Amino acid sequence: MEPIKNIESLAYFTPEILLVVFAAAVIILDLLVKDQESDWVAYLSLIGLGCSLIAIFITNSLVNTNEPISLFLGMIRLDEFAVFFKILLLLATAATILFSIRSEELDVRLKGEYYALLLAITFGMFLMASSTNLLMIFISLETVSLTSYILAGFLTHSPRSSEAAFKYITYGAVASGTMLFGLSLIFGMAGTGDITQISSQIASVLASGGVSALGVLIAITFILAGIGYKIASAPFHMWSPDVYEGAPIPITAFLSVASKAAGFALFLRFFRTGFDTPEILQSIDWGLLLAIVSALTMTVGNLAALPQRNVKRLLAYSSIAHGGYLLMGAVLLTSEGLSAIVFYLIVYLFMNLGAFYVVVLIANESGSEMIESYRGLSSRAPLVAGAMAIFLFSLTGIPPFAGFFGKWLLFNAVISKGLYWLAFIGLLNSVVSLYYYARIIKAMYLESAEDTDTFSFTKSTFALLSVFVVPTIFIGFLNIFYSLSAKITLQ
Amino acid sequence: MDQILLSLMIFIPLLGMIVVLLLPREQEELIKRATLAFTLIPLILAVYLFINYNTSTANTQYFVSVPWIDTFHINYHVGIDGLSVTLLLLTALLGPICVLASWRNIEKGLKAYMALFLLLETGMLGFFAALDLFLFFVFFELTLLPMYFLIGVWGGPRREYAAIKFFLYTLFGSVLMLVAIIAVYLNSGAPDARTFDIPTLITLASTPGHALADPGFQMWVFLGFFIGFAVKVPIFPFHTWLPDAHVEAPTAISVILAGVLLKMGTYGFVRINMAMFPEGLDIFTNGDGILGHSLALLGFINIVYGSFCALAQTDFKKLVAYSSIGHMGFVILGLAARNPEGINGAVLQMFNHGVISAMLFLLVGVLYDRAHHREINGFGGLGSRMPIYTGITTLAFMASLGLPGLSGFWGEALSLLGAFQEFEILTILSTIGIVVGAAYFLWTLQRVFLGALNPKYEELPEINRREIVTLVPLGILTIVLGMFPSIAINMFYVSVSNLVGIIN
Numbered sequence: 001m002e003p004i005k006n007i008e009s010l011a012y013f014t015p016e017i018l019l020v021v022f023a024a025a026v027i028i029l030d031l032l033v034k035d036q037e038s039d040w041v042a043y044l045s046l047i048g049l050g051c052s053l054i055a056i057f058i059t060n061s062l063v064n065t066n067e068p069i070s071l072f073l074g075m076i077r078l079d080e081f082a083v084f085f086k087i088l089l090l091l092a093t094a095a096t097i098l099f100s101i102r103s104e105e106l107d108v109r110l111k112g113e114y115y116a117l118l119l120a121i122t123f124g125m126f127l128m129a130s131s132t133n134l135l136m137i138f139i140s141l142e143t144v145s146l147t148s149y150i151l152a153g154f155l156t157h158s159p160r161s162s163e164a165a166f167k168y169i170t171y172g173a174v175a176s177g178t179m180l181f182g183l184s185l186i187f188g189m190a191g192t193g194d195i196t197q198i199s200s201q202i203a204s205v206l207a208s209g210g211v212s213a214l215g216v217l218i219a220i221t222f223i224l225a226g227i228g229y230k231i232a233s234a235p236f237h238m239w240s241p242d243v244y245e246g247a248p249i250p251i252t253a254f255l256s257v258a259s260k261a262a263g264f265a266l267f268l269r270f271f272r273t274g275f276d277t278p279e280i281l282q283s284i285d286w287g288l289l290l291a292i293v294s295a296l297t298m299t300v301g302n303l304a305a306l307p308q309r310n311v312k313r314l315l316a317y318s319s320i321a322h323g324g325y326l327l328m329g330a331v332l333l334t335s336e337g338l339s340a341i342v343f344y345l346i347v348y349l350f351m352n353l354g355a356f357y358v359v360v361l362i363a364n365e366s367g368s369e370m371i372e373s374y375r376g377l378s379s380r381a382p383l384v385a386g387a388m389a390i391f392l393f394s395l396t397g398i399p400p401f402a403g404f405f406g407k408w409l410l411f412n413a414v415i416s417k418g419l420y421w422l423a424f425i426g427l428l429n430s431v432v433s434l435y436y437y438a439r440i441i442k443a444m445y446l447e448s449a450e451d452t453d454t455f456s457f458t459k460s461t462f463a464l465l466s467v468f469v470v471p472t473i474f475i476g477f478l479n480i481f482y483s484l485s486a487k488i489t490l491q
Numbered sequence: 492m493d494q495i496l497l498s499l500m501i502f503i504p505l506l507g508m509i510v511v512l513l514l515p516r517e518q519e520e521l522i523k524r525a526t527l528a529f530t531l532i533p534l535i536l537a538v539y540l541f542i543n544y545n546t547s548t549a550n551t552q553y554f555v556s557v558p559w560i561d562t563f564h565i566n567y568h569v570g571i572d573g574l575s576v577t578l579l580l581l582t583a584l585l586g587p588i589c590v591l592a593s594w595r596n597i598e599k600g601l602k603a604y605m606a607l608f609l610l611l612e613t614g615m616l617g618f619f620a621a622l623d624l625f626l627f628f629v630f631f632e633l634t635l636l637p638m639y640f641l642i643g644v645w646g647g648p649r650r651e652y653a654a655i656k657f658f659l660y661t662l663f664g665s666v667l668m669l670v671a672i673i674a675v676y677l678n679s680g681a682p683d684a685r686t687f688d689i690p691t692l693i694t695l696a697s698t699p700g701h702a703l704a705d706p707g708f709q710m711w712v713f714l715g716f717f718i719g720f721a722v723k724v725p726i727f728p729f730h731t732w733l734p735d736a737h738v739e740a741p742t743a744i745s746v747i748l749a750g751v752l753l754k755m756g757t758y759g760f761v762r763i764n765m766a767m768f769p770e771g772l773d774i775f776t777n778g779d780g781i782l783g784h785s786l787a788l789l790g791f792i793n794i795v796y797g798s799f800c801a802l803a804q805t806d807f808k809k810l811v812a813y814s815s816i817g818h819m820g821f822v823i824l825g826l827a828a829r830n831p832e833g834i835n836g837a838v839l840q841m842f843n844h845g846v847i848s849a850m851l852f853l854l855v856g857v858l859y860d861r862a863h864h865r866e867i868n869g870f871g872g873l874g875s876r877m878p879i880y881t882g883i884t885t886l887a888f889m890a891s892l893g894l895p896g897l898s899g900f901w902g903e904a905l906s907l908l909g910a911f912q913e914f915e916i917l918t919i920l921s922t923i924g925i926v927v928g929a930a931y932f933l934w935t936l937q938r939v940f941l942g943a944l945n946p947k948y949e950e951l952p953e954i955n956r957r958e959i960v961t962l963v964p965l966g967i968l969t970i971v972l973g974m975f976p977s978i979a980i981n982m983f984y985v986s987v988s989n990l991v992g993i994i995n
């Protein structure tokens with residue numbers, strides 16, 4: 001289908017436009033209203049997300065889903081894949097805002113900026129999920145990166161937070177530069193920035209001997225460095241534990257879920273649309289490259305998580321490992337793998353955000369993120385401890401929780417391509433991960449606290465907690481999620 | 492109507508868990524009674540199924556199959572044959588007994604304990620009834636979580652170590668099994684015709700030319716499943732979690748562990764490894780050389796190694812734990828023989844060992860509750876102080892060491908009879924285990940109950956009524972099945988013959 005021209009495209013772009021409008025509104029109204037104590041900016045941002053969500057459904061109903069459309073002369077694409085990721089990202093942002101309202105570590109004076117930045121980063125991630133042009137890909141990635149640097153350093157009184165932001169920006173700049181170099185190589189070889197045309201162009205220059213397969217592989221590796229940094233895959237993961245530890249907890253949760261999901265969206269679209277043709281695959285075995293990266297990522301993440309005593313840092317390493325599991329689905333980019341990633345991301349959204357929410361709650365009550373403050377939680381706050389246990393077992397991949405079903409789909413995708421060794425490494429990693437997740441469970445259930453006062457949480461806390469617990473228990477049992485994720489495809 | 496009974500039996504304990512969780516924490520009596528009721532219902536249903544089971548056919552009975560995860564052709568498919576109905580009865584019987592055994596000695600978190608116990612029971616019952624490979628795996632893993640907490644929270648001094656060791660070992664085994672399950676699923680047909688259905692897979696795997704029937708493929712998936720089940724049985728060298736878990740676990744949980752969880756391993760081996768992968772089984776049980784004898788060899792090692800380790804123990808509970816390893820060896824040996832005598836003997840041994848080891852652990856628990864230690868050499872002369880207790884213990888010991896006339900004899904005798912036809916030397920050597928078994932049980936009997944009464948225990952109270960109630964049904968079973976083993980064998984004879992037909 002012909003790409004739609006700029007002005008006509010705007011109608012399909014309303015979800016994104018609404019996010020920008022609300023971000024601007026939050027900043028301006030925050031300047032005008034001098035009420036720093038109340039959380040109205042947060043609620044305004046939530047309304048913005050809600051409006052955007054409605055707009056997504058409306059614009060989606062205008063489109064024939066079998067025939068995705070290209071907007072802005074082929075810069076971005078509107079298809080089911082993009083819609084899925086946008087909804088996922090909206091949910092993650094909404095959860096982050098709700099965590100932020102409850103978090104006690106954020107500076108009340110900077111509320112307006114904080115929520116405006118969250119809306120802006122969501123906007124950037126929307127673009128990541130739908131860009132189909134090399135230039136657009138880079139711009140969306142940078143929008144997200146720059147905003148995340150500021151958000152990671154948002155605890156102005158904490159040196160750790162500043163350190164996190166600084167490390168983040170240093171690594172980020174190098175990764176972006178490397179990626180830009182790779183993109184320019186690809187642009188030079190293909191002569192086009194449109195990723196829907198890259199595959200045929202590259203295939204023809206490969207066939208004519210214009211470029212060597214090695215050259216294309218080098219360009220792909222450079223691009224992988226940029227995307228790998230975003231999804232925190234080894235060996236580009238070094239920034240993430242420090243950043244995750246230093247950043248405010250809601251932002252850590254956001255980065256580990258939303259940023260990763262957006263990174264995967266971009267990654268999948270780029271490779272699936274740009275390089276997934278038999279001609280290219282024949283000469284460049286980047287599937288194997290991805291398999292190795294995947295195995296490395298989960299192993300590094302899990303082994304590094306083993307000795308951690310800080311729960312936030314532990315979850316940071318564990319989310320690196322989960323990036324590795326997700327990459328298993330991306331190896332060879334089959335449609336089975338794609339729907340496995342989609343399913344796993346839905347599950348991961350709930351279980352990982354849920355775990356971080358508990359970290360927020362415990363940090364509020366005890367002022368600490370260390371594993372010691374979880375001691376005896378089963379008697380101090382039985383419901384919170386129970387919820388945490390469910391999230392952690394689900395992250396390990398133990399039935400009957402949803403994490404198991406997600407992992408099963410990923411292993412299914414890998415084994416269907418005959419990559420038994422990768423499935424093996426993945427499963428052994430699951431066993432290793434049990435060890436450190438169980439340490440938190442041990443602290444909560446098997447050890448007792450010196451301080452035995454019970455924690456008191458409000459009803460709304462439990463309501464929000466159950467929003468994460470219920471899906472973590474039930475998603476795996478419901479066929480609708482499987483058929484939904486099987487429907488998400490990329491053309 | 493009858494179809495629903497089996498599912499009802501599986502999920503009543505789960506319902507019970509929800510009810511127990513909703514009860515107020517302080518109402519301890521109410522919680523205990525509710526748990527007892529929710530374990531008695533499955534027992535009644537199990538007895539009903541056992542009585543009404545049609546023993547003249549090997550077909551699956553009381554089966555239900557409804558689509559669950561359609562996209563991946565997963566069904567909620569449960570049903571029973573002679574083998575599963577026997578083990579379901581065992582599980583359902585041990586449920587209320589364990590609740591009674593936990594009546595007085597759970598000092599903290601009674602509500603959580605009972606809720607977890609009920610969840611465990613659902614997992615076990617579901618496992619023995621599942622006929623869909625995926626469902627089978629989910630139930631298999633469902634027993635892990637409650638077990639981890641039951642050992643880890645309510646166990647002895649080294650409970651944390653024991654609990655995580657149990658969890659890691661079993662999870663390690665089961666992830667290998669998961670790879671095998673996925674491999675079987677993906678090779679079961681064209682993308683639209685793939686299936687997890689166990690009966691269908693068994694048929695496909697013996698269809699010549701089908702991908703599942705390929706001997707090379709069968710060997711690998713056989714190994715995947717085998718390691719998963721071997722950890723559970725446990726088969727040497729995967730057994731080291733067992734003594735730790737048993738020693739630390741509270742009495743009732745040891746009973747479940749020895750009585751049911753170990754059987755999950757051998758049951759899974761029969762249901763999947765033997766029935767679905769006869770070509771794979773052939774490699775490890777049929778043929779000359781070490782590979783053809785490997786399974787029998789593992790059974791032999793279990794018997795001899797377990798028995799000698801038991802002989803060396805001075806901790807009463809550890810002794811019983813190692814004796815379990817030895818007795819499960821007879822099951823492996825009987826299964827390796829793959830003839831009707833061997834398999835019938837193995838299945839009978841599974842049931843009988845479940846009953847007898849449950850008795851032994853209950854008896855150890857009774858003594859521990861009174862003396863607060865389990866050091867065999869620290870007792871002496873209890874026979875004069877606790878005559879009833881001594882009588883029941885002697886019965887359990889005799890049954891366990893294989894005295895003819897009690898149930899333990901038949902399983903071992905049939906297993907050896909079957910095995911002797913296939914592996915003469917190994918079978919002869921395995922009888923060492925029986926001799927050693929007699930030695931450690933009689934020696935223990937002598938050290939604990941005979942001789943002069945240790946003055947420390949002059950005031951030791953006799954076994955009470957509640958404890959007798961937990962032991963009597965099991966004691967009666969050992970005597971009745973010792974006199975009339977055919978009552979049990981008739982239940983699964985036809986199913987086993989069907990299995991032997993598939994294997995050969």
